Amino acid sequence: MAFYRAHVLVCGGTPCELGGCRAVKDTLLEEVNRLGLSSEIRVLETGCLGPCDQGPVIIVYPEGIMYARLQPGDVKEIVEQHLLKGRVVNRLVYHEKKEEAKSVVTFESSDYFGLQERIVLRNCGRINPESIEEYIAHDGYRALGKCLTEMEPAAVVQVVKDSGLRGRGGAGFPTGLKWSFTAKTDSNQKYIVCNADEGEPGTFKDRLILEGDPHSIIEGMAIAGYAVGANKGYIYIRGEYKLSIERLQHAIRQARELGLLGTNIFGSDFAFDIEVRSGAGAYVCGEETALIESIEGSRGEPRYKPPFPGVSGIWGKPTVVNNVETLANIAPIILNGAAWFRGFGTEKCPGTKVFTMTGDINNEGLIEVPMGITLRQIVYGVGGGIPGGLGFKMAQTGGTSGGCLPKEFLDLPMDYDTLAEAGSALGSGALLIMDDSHCIVDIVRCFMKFFKHESCGKCTPCREGTTRLYELVTKITEGKATNEDIALLTELSRVMQTSALCGLGQAAPNPLVTCLKYFEEEFGAHLNGYCPTGVCTMPVANVKVG
Amino acid sequence: MKSLEELARIREQAKQNLQLRESRDGIKIVVGMGTCGIAAGARETMNAILDELIKRNLSQVIVTQTGCVGLCEQEPIIDVTLPDQPKVTYGKVSPDKARQIIANHVVNGNIIGEWVIRSDKQ
Numbered sequence: 009m010a011f012y013r014a015h016v017l018v019c020g021g022t023p024c025e026l027g028g029c030r031a032v033k034d035t036l037l038e039e040v041n042r043l044g045l046s047s048e049i050r051v052l053e054t055g056c057l058g059p060c061d062q063g064p065v066i067i068v069y070p071e072g073i074m075y076a077r078l079q080p081g082d083v084k085e086i087v088e089q090h091l092l093k094g095r096v097v098n099r100l101v102y103h104e105k106k107e108e109a110k111s112v113v114t115f116e117s118s119d120y121f122g123l124q125e126r127i128v129l130r131n132c133g134r135i136n137p138e139s140i141e142e143y144i145a146h147d148g149y150r151a152l153g154k155c156l157t158e159m160e161p162a163a164v165v166q167v168v169k170d171s172g173l174r175g176r177g178g179a180g181f182p183t184g185l186k187w188s189f190t191a192k193t194d195s196n197q198k199y200i201v202c203n204a205d206e207g208e209p210g211t212f213k214d215r216l217i218l219e220g221d222p223h224s225i226i227e228g229m230a231i232a233g234y235a236v237g238a239n240k241g242y243i244y245i246r247g248e249y250k251l252s253i254e255r256l257q258h259a260i261r262q263a264r265e266l267g268l269l270g271t272n273i274f275g276s277d278f279a280f281d282i283e284v285r286s287g288a289g290a291y292v293c294g295e296e297t298a299l300i301e302s303i304e305g306s307r308g309e310p311r312y313k314p315p316f317p318g319v320s321g322i323w324g325k326p327t328v329v330n331n332v333e334t335l336a337n338i339a340p341i342i343l344n345g346a347a348w349f350r351g352f353g354t355e356k357c358p359g360t361k362v363f364t365m366t367g368d369i370n371n372e373g374l375i376e377v378p379m380g381i382t383l384r385q386i387v388y389g390v391g392g393g394i395p396g397g398l399g400f401k402m403a404q405t406g407g408t409s410g411g412c413l414p415k416e417f418l419d420l421p422m423d424y425d426t427l428a429e430a431g432s433a434l435g436s437g438a439l440l441i442m443d444d445s446h447c448i449v450d451i452v453r454c455f456m457k458f459f460k461h462e463s464c465g466k467c468t469p470c471r472e473g474t475t476r477l478y479e480l481v482t483k484i485t486e487g488k489a490t491n492e493d494i495a496l497l498t499e500l501s502r503v504m505q506t507s508a509l510c511g512l513g514q515a516a517p518n519p520l521v522t523c524l525k526y527f528e529e530e531f532g533a534h535l536n537g538y539c540p541t542g543v544c545t546m547p548v549a550n551v552k553v554g
Numbered sequence: 555m556k557s558l559e560e561l562a563r564i565r566e567q568a569k570q571n572l573q574l575r576e577s578r579d580g581i582k583i584v585v586g587m588g589t590c591g592i593a594a595g596a597r598e599t600m601n602a603i604l605d606e607l608i609k610r611n612l613s614q615v616i617v618t619q620t621g622c623v624g625l626c627e628q629e630p631i632i633d634v635t636l637p638d639q640p641k642v643t644y645g646k647v648s649p650d651k652a653r654q655i656i657a658n659h660v661v662n663g664n665i666i667g668e669w670v671i672r673s674d675k676q
């Protein structure tokens with residue numbers, strides 16, 4: 009048996025990889041070798057730890073000391089001082105970006121991690137994602153074993169129903185209910201699809217879950233398969249997610265080798281296998297029916313609903329489509345029970361939510377917090393506030409299809425229903441924070457440009473509507489718009505929201521509609537030829553003198 | 555995978571290799587690795603400790619290092635802490651003494667009084 013007195017976990021998530029974590033890891037290995045410590049110190053790669061703007065990040069166990077923003081040149085000092093002599097290198101330790109930052113921070117003790125509750129990210133940054141043994145050591149595949157040896161499929165569906173888990177892909181549809189529709193169908197072939205398309209701008213949670221803990225998705229899919237009577241799964245993942253794809257394929261191979269995928273799993277007559285399909289990056293392909301078209305090899309355009317995929321999905325067969333994060337919740341729910349899960353979050357939205365924080369916020373990155381936490385707790389607690397002493401202008405929740413909320417909403421609990429009432433959405437958990445130096449009309453113009461680009465063109469309200477929205481908003485930023493244009497925007501938004509074929513066109517006006525409502529004054533100023541933040545270039549004739 | 559028992563076997567084995575990252579309250583050995591400690595042979599002492607732990611399959615023991623505590627003439631110094639017991643500090647720990655400390659103190663709970671230079675009151 010090998011005995012290591014220290015484990016050094018190098019964050020290998022994509023953001024850290026871009027920051028050069030490979031070079032850091034290589035230098036670590038070299039230095040450890042040079043000092044003859046390779047039999048005492050184990051260097052390994054793990055999934056994302058969360059503070060993505062601070063990468064490359066490493067954690068040294070047993071102390072649990074976290075180092076951030078490392079360059080290969082820093083590594084020698086860590087190896088010589090910390091690993092050899094046991095002296096923490098304070099200069100390089102992860103600092104919380106807050107007023108009274110603590111100096112030495114262990115992985116668990118920082119505020120950043122302290123406010124978090126990790127169910128979905130339970131293994132991210134703790135295990136080596138390429139080792140099925142490490143996943144198993146953390147109770148991996150025990151939930152699948154429990155289902156197959158002790159539970160009827162209907163009982164599995166019931167536990168998920170009782171847990172109150174709602175889909176984390178955006179719409180928040182109750183997962184147990186979705187499964188029950190497919191379970192009820194009578195078909196010789198059913199499918200489970202993991203939606204890992206993750207097209208929502210500013211969202212990167214699914215990628216980091218897949219990179220950090222791929223087996224949790226495989227296990228969740230197999231349990232879903234048993235519950236509804238499906239023996240085949242597809243993971244639909246965007247092609248750019250190279251590392252996720254590699255890790256998934258590696259994990260699937262390992263699971264097959266151990267007989268956790270294949271036939272007679274846990275000695276039962278249940279068989280299940282998974283195939284990875286990569287997408288080409290269209291936003292609409294995240295929509296479940298367009299995704300199904302794409303898996304079938306067709307152009308990714310949405311289908312009319314009903315029939316819903318649960319009854320008629322891939323090749324007309326009953327198909328459950330679930331988001332990555334939804335599936336990552338399944339194994340813990342089976343193991344710990346529905347009541348345990350309901351102990352987190354709110355009555356109507358139990359559990360946690362993974363958010364990706366981007367924009368004008370100190371701690372950009374990945375967090376997992378209980379549902380119902382307020383926006384203020386996220387921005388000023390976990391997020392560490394807004395850099396440069398600037399004020400909070402707005403948060404866009406739910407990604408580009410979500411709404412924009414001004415500071416009056418800082419104490420709003422973050423859950424599906426409350427945010428929908430405010431005209432926004434919890435959506436995929438993207439959280440874009442903007443400080444008050446930005447012009448709201450200009451921001452909306454950027455959002456509208458995105459939808460114009462991503463509309464698939466199948467239905468008229470979306471194809472025409474997204475283009476016209478963009479043109480009209482651009483007109484406002486140029487100081488050429490009138491009150492009639494605002495009325496037209498409002499009317500067009502209403503038409504799109506009620507008549508577009510899929511969620512893309514229905515949600516495209518969301519940021520515009522919320523901003524027209526919550527930032528009326530700023531829009532009004534633009535109509536008068538004045539941009540309060542000075543971002544938009546206005547015609548000279550309109551500039552107010554004096 | 556044929557049964558839950560088979561899974562449990564893999565889990566137990568894998569857990570051993572991960573204990574280091576999980577437990578904060580197990581048996582702990584801290585080796586003084588200041589310049590003075592290293593000069594006095596702390597590296598050799600460390601190697602002996604690791605070797606002894608491997609031989610005895612004591613994967614739950616956590617070994618870390620610390621800097622100079624100001625008792626340079628007593629180096630190599632090691633601290634041994636058993637769960638719920640005060641910290642015991644040994645001085646002038648040669649590789650051979652280190653092996654005996656593991657056998658007597660860590661495994662059997664018998665502190666080797668004559669080598670102790672300091673012991674926290676409970």
Ligand SMILES: Cc1cc2nc3c(=O)[nH]c(=O)nc-3n(C[C@H](O)[C@H](O)[C@H](O)COP(=O)(O)O)c2cc1C
Binds near residue numbers: 176204205331510
């Ligand atoms: C334009 C559009 C894009 C979408 N993109 C995604 C996506 O990237 N990932 C995802 O999980 N769901 C996406 N959805 C939602 C899916 O249609 C579907 O509701 C979801 O995958 C169901 O999984 P859940 O119940 O586990 O949330 C998108 C929906 C629309 C309308």
